[in-house]
Amino acid sequence: MTHKRRSTLRDVARQAGVSVTTASQVVNGRSGGNIRISEATRQRVWEAVRTLGYTPNASARSLRTRKTNLLAVLVPDIANPFYPQLIRGVQQVASAEGYDLLVYDADDHPQREKAFVEAILQRQVDGVIMVPFFLQDEDLERITRANIAVAVMSGAPSMIPGVDVLKVDDTAALSGLINHLIAKGHRRIAHLSGTLNTIAGRGRFKGYRRALKEAGIPYDQRLVGIGNFRADCVPGLIEQLFAPDHPAPTAIFAANDVMAIAAIYALKRRGLRVPEDVAVCGYDNIPEAAAMIPALTTIDQNMQQEGRMLARLLVERLGSPTRLPERAVPFEFRLVIREST
Amino acid sequence: MTHKRRSTLRDVARQAGVSVTTASQVVNGRSGGNIRISEATRQRVWEAVRTLGYTPNASARSLRTRKTNLLAVLVPDIANPFYPQLIRGVQQVASAEGYDLLVYDADDHPQREKAFVEAILQRQVDGVIMVPFFLQDEDLERITRANIAVAVMSGAPSMIPGVDVLKVDDTAALSGLINHLIAKGHRRIAHLSGTLNTIAGRGRFKGYRRALKEAGIPYDQRLVGIGNFRADCVPGLIEQLFAPDHPAPTAIFAANDVMAIAAIYALKRRGLRVPEDVAVCGYDNIPEAAAMIPALTTIDQNMQQEGRMLARLLVERLGSPTRLPERAVPFEFRLVIREST
DNA sequence: TTGGTATGGTAAAACGTTACAGCAGAAACG
DNA sequence: CGTTTCTGCTGTAACGTTTTACCATACCAA
Structure with missing residues (x-):
């Protein structure tokens, strides 16, 4: 069965008895400048559009206008509840502004981040939003050189020309969190780090030490x-932290909520109570953090709103x-003290 | 600052001293049929590609070939941990096959699902994968008529020509789950339903009654x-279930894990123990289900593998x-009995 | 009349690819 | 040596838009 050809602007024009140019102008709702079209023709064109079921061909349009109306977002690990929230935020403003969204899950593999760069270069997306874990400045520059707008969420604001950054300056929040633990009397405070070759992982580790x-x-x-920001590494690490060769910690600061939650369960399975025996806190404030028992003390960065902000930077x-x-837009943090500390 | 033009196939051809056609053939690695190109020319073309930093223009290519190499995936609620897993699965095979992925989060709004249809029609994506909650058969037909391949995950296998479906026939699994509760001695078994105008919501409710x-x-x-598949509705519903005007349930079957987990916490806050006072089970087997305490009894549908299967159907x-x-590919379910029942 | 200026349109050339048909020259064959 | 058959390449026409420049007519003022 051969499919009937999808109708084009030419078909519309013929049907309405006007030129292709006119049809195009009507469909695109042009009116400014010296473009003038009578109400009567407008009507006829729209009528033709409707009867033919015309839909503009995005490829042709992009080819001509050099605009794809495509945004891409790169996340390190879509299974981490943090990122779907971010994506949702991005999508809200993107779709309000007429952009569709390409999503790339790097799944924590450096080479998938590289592949992302190649893909968006070919696609000629209009802009990208990234939470790069492995990409270097030179990669970003390659993207901007291709005339693609870039907004990144990053702790290291390495000012690249043309790259907007949502600046994650969490020093104050981190100090606040640790001080909160100290105020509760903790001295032996442990850290479950994230992947240390990532900016976020290093940043939180440094914040802890500082x-x-x-x-x-x-x-x-x-x-x-x-650790590696994922839950699976946590049980083993807890084992280490509580090894008998050294005094056990009384508090744990995990590099993100996913690990913090995993830690709480690991501790419970060892028969330790949270927060009575060990206090635990995380970072991100994912939805689960508020719901669980004990509710998790954490640092909130309102990911959905961050997503919106990133997207807004881009469309502007x-x-x-x-x-x-x-x-460089700094982002607000909030220390959320709950039951786990 | 005006950007220097991105180099095209013509530039490559000129640089290599060959025709555009030849350049195209080399870049696309054509060799079959009556296309023959000497090794020497090949070398020169690739050399030119490298020095010019040539990247094919996807829009032009799509326009000509009528192939976008784009797949779209529609999920009802990306914040539900179930769907990121599905997306990851889809992406794994999509990107291995050279497709990029457009992601649409319907955020539980019917009109966003409608918008999805419009978007993919314009984009001329090659195929779509959907978990439609509100879309009707006629919407799907509209998509297939536009010559777009469709694979859906659905419990109502309404055989539309050209639409592959991952058939969620969970009757056996549901019976198994309820029978497990009954075997444990439960008679007053409650249900926290999902949104009832969705297929999944109705299906699980029906399964419960049957x-x-x-x-x-x-x-x-x-x-x-x-309920509505989300955590926020749960506390209120628990309130109702345990209202003093009727005997309280001794077991709860929630329509998905997100609600089940929320229910466990709500029960704990009421001072009830799980599973001693009330047994709780869910549906989906999201990562949290295995990790939490008490670990959640649930029905596993291995979402990542489902995503892979859907994508595979499409690319085939x-x-x-x-x-x-x-x-119509039936999908395997597994009853996962853990600590919560 | 002449010229000027709105008004409502149109023709043709891009945008960067790929597909199709064809065309030299060399080699093979009788 | 004439014909056929490979080999390696090229020219040109699409694909469906938007943009630029231009062209009729009609109207109005002088």
């Missing part, structure tokens, strides 16, 4: 477990006729 | 709370020169 230093607590290597840049200077 | 009937347990309207259909008949 806050300890400020409080005059010596750093103890045995109280740090190097895209909408502007002149080349905007890059911006 | 299983009760088979077991000879009378249906009690007061043991059913109409796309790869086939002849029009394949629609297929």
